[in-house]
Amino acid sequence: MLQIDAWKRWLIWLTVVVGLLLALPNLFYGRVEIHNDAVKAIEAGDDTSENRAAEAEWPSFLPSGLVNLGLDLRGGAHLLARVQTADVYKARMESLWPEVRDLLRDERDTVGTIRWNSEAVDRGELRVRLSKPEGMQRAIEVVRGLAQPVVTLTGAGASDILVRGEGDELVVTLSEAEKQATDDRTLQQSLEIIRRRIDEVGTREPTIQRQGADRILIQVPGIGSAAELKAIIGTTAQLTFQPVVGRTTNENDAPGPGNELLPSLDEKGLYYVLEQTPVVTGEELTNAQPTFDQNGRPAVSFNFNPSGARKFGDYTAANIGSPFAIVLDDEVISAPVIQSHIGGGAGIITGNFTVEESTNLAVLLRAGALPAGLEFLEERTIGPELGQDSIEAGKLATGVAFVAVLGFMVASYGLFGVFANIALILNVALMFGLLSLIGATLTLPGIAGIVLTVGMAVDANVLIFERIREELKTARGPARAIELGYEKALSAIVDANITTFITAVILYVMGSGPVRGFAVTLGFGIITSVFTAIFVTRLLIVTWFERRRPKTIEV
Template sequence: MLQIPLWKRIVILALVLSGIAFAVPNLFYGRVEAHNDAIVAAERVGFETPEQAVARGGWPDFLPSGLVNLGLDLRGGAHLLAEVHVADVYKARMEALWPEARRALAGKRATIGAVRRAPAPDGELRIQIGTPAAMAEAVAAVRDLANPVVTLTGVGESDLDVTAEGDILIVRLSEAERAATDDRTIQQSLEIIRRRVDEVGTREPTIQRQGADRILIQVPGLGSAAELKALIGTTAKLTFHPVLGRSSEPDPAPGLGRVVYPSVDERGLFYTLDASPVVSGDELVDARPDFDQNGRPAVSFRFNPTGARKFGDYTAANIGQPFAIVLDGEVISAPVIQSHIPGGSGIITGSFTVEESTNLAVLLRAGALPAGMTFLEERTIGPELGADSIEAGRIASVVGLAAVVVFMILSYGLFGVFASVALMVNIAMIFGILSAIGGTLTLPGIAGIVLTIGMAVDANVLVFERIREELKTAKGPARAIGLGYERAMSAIVDANITTFLTAAILFFLGSGPVRGFAVTLMIGIVTSVFTAIWVTRLLVVVWYDRRRPKTITV
């Protein structure tokens, strides 16, 4: 019989109304976006400006405020292709290894003699041994510092390759460790870039690895590629060093274990520092814009327990000594330690503006990039191109929708009208689901929606044709309609499952535009099956219950 229980009718209506409710904010895109951005900005800084209050009031808080995010090709924005200098990490590893190797060899000085660091190319550590005859003992002592490589392919291998040439002990990263380090460096860079971009509230960026050492970054809605480079191009590597001296001229040969960095505040002043930092930015757990005792912009910071202990021990033992705060190879501050600083908290002062202190806090809080980057490709895509694409997509969707509606009405009469109403609901539900999940719509995604419009009535065509067949043999129109939906179900499910599987394969194996197309296609398949089987059926049942026709024409 042609019956739909009351609870099913309620569920169908609830799903349809929910889809429409989540889709409606996209009709007021600018107002809703300003409302959302104002809320995010106020939450980030802890207070709301009058302008943000006005923007937030532009859309009621009790209504859904999710939007379909527009991709780079629709909204415009910034595109960068960056190459990560993975070799920088090898050098940093060797710099960090030298103090440990020196301590390990110091305990064997009686047999191996004096040790000193020898000049070496980047990525190597070379140590000169006073007694070459005891080189085997020195090699064994340094090899004890090695650790197993933590990868599936490097199981059982050491992370250090220790060899000897004459009186020189040479330490390098092993091949397995280099491969693992490269992978970790790229993954860490991806995560830190994502944090930095998310901190400024941009919508749905594309940040993904390309090849062995490259990263693709696309941020819709950002003003320019230069702005994106300024945000992510700085390594933001913060370190705290003992000050060994300062002068108006840079020392061209400061000696092994020493570095010379320029001062940011005092132009023409150069600091000679111990190359091994006391504490590094890796041990920071928080950084926030602040003001110093004179009301000037500054950045407050806090270390984790390990960093707090090292910071406290050093300040306790070096009261009255200068302590350099270095950011990306420049001394931004070199205060004199006035007293023991327990707790691991402090403040960075300098010639900051409020904007600069805020940006520095963002960079420090997101973490330091493990290595520098070179930008191989940069593009700024203007919003005008995106507007043209949206208009072209809108025209294609309207033309496709109109053609389908006309065809269905001419072919199936009143039943075609029901199918057309369900098609409108289907489109609304697609946008509603995209808004609810925070999906991104690209130009290929629009193509997926246009394709869905054409495919959405396939299920209705199968049902209506089946009803035509049943009218020839069934007893009464109600029985024909019920059998039509029941016996067309297998064909509908089979056709849509195969299409859904194809779209899923495109999503998991594709990238960028292909995935955008696959997402809208998969969502469209689900909603079209729902609207074809349940929404049109509900419309037919309600119409039949009210009219009770003796005969029907499909």
């Protein structure tokens, strides 16, 4: 018999109502967006009357999830950056030098005096010349004692450094397994730091993902320009505290082995000779906040972790009266003279900052230092006007598809076509409800997926209605024809949609960016269209049939 249990009917309508409630906030996009921003601000501690008023823009008992607009719809900035992993190799060799130096000094009777080739670190090599080449084997054995195992599945059993002799030079390099592990760590660390820096600014739904071996794709909707985005993430913010050897006004002066020559940020034409090995680095910072110094000028206060605090305190206690340089991205911000022991791991960075500069510097330091520099290979700025044009074009395409499909279904199947059209409208609403539930980002390809879903959604109904037509020819009666129509069309509907859904999953797994956006809307569209075709239209037809009890029907 043509009937549906009462509990199934309630479950179907409950699912539809929940989906409509989840999709509802998208009809009031601006108000809900203001409400959500105010809620985040209040949760972050900014509980002001303005935020409370903004929070009241949308009832708290209703869902507030939105389908986020992607870069091509909202406008914003797009960057493709290459991570300079060679910088990490150089830093590793520079940090290894003090340990190698101390070990070889203990073997001075065997290896003689040593001299470091500071230029070789630019190539990712540590080269040390021995005055007694006959002691090379002993030097190799000693330095190999610094090797550590590579902590990756692919590099299991390998050492992180390779040590060899070339004439009278001891050469230390990173092994291939360690380079691969270092590249992976550097990319992951860069991704996380870029994400934290962008989150600090408060942008919505940025896309930050790895591409290939050494590239990062960054798309941030709603930001002003690519230059503004580069200003946020492009600075490595490498903060170091280094001993001062001397000062000079000649940028061509040789700094000497183990030293480097860096310019002063404030005093043009002044250069500092610094020891290359820092006492403390920005990696040991735990916090940084914009503040003002004792003269009321903008500054940045900072705190070290216990390890950094101990090293900072020990150095300042042992070097009272000596200058100490604060270096940010290879420029000396200031070089104050240590007046007394600085314990507790707290300090302040002063300079000719504006309030905005001190705030940005605090954001960069708080988010952490990028482990390597970024080379920007591609940058685009998409204006909000272009994004609005894309939205209008998407609305037009969806509207045309809707009208064409609705008209075709009514012309072809009459009243049953009207039932299919009601299910189609509910289908699109349910799809937006699912997208809102997971906080998905809608892009132009995503709109294409919705338009495609509109066309595909009635496909299942077409199969069902054609089967009902065939069954009506056998004169089994309208109730039995409708029941057999749904039963016999089910296998074809399931097969067709499963294969399409598998395609959507493959697109999502293998694709990136816009391809994923298309796959998400296509996949959700398949789920909602099968639900509305098999359950919603059937419930509508059964309800109508029970009320009218027609002797004959025309499909």
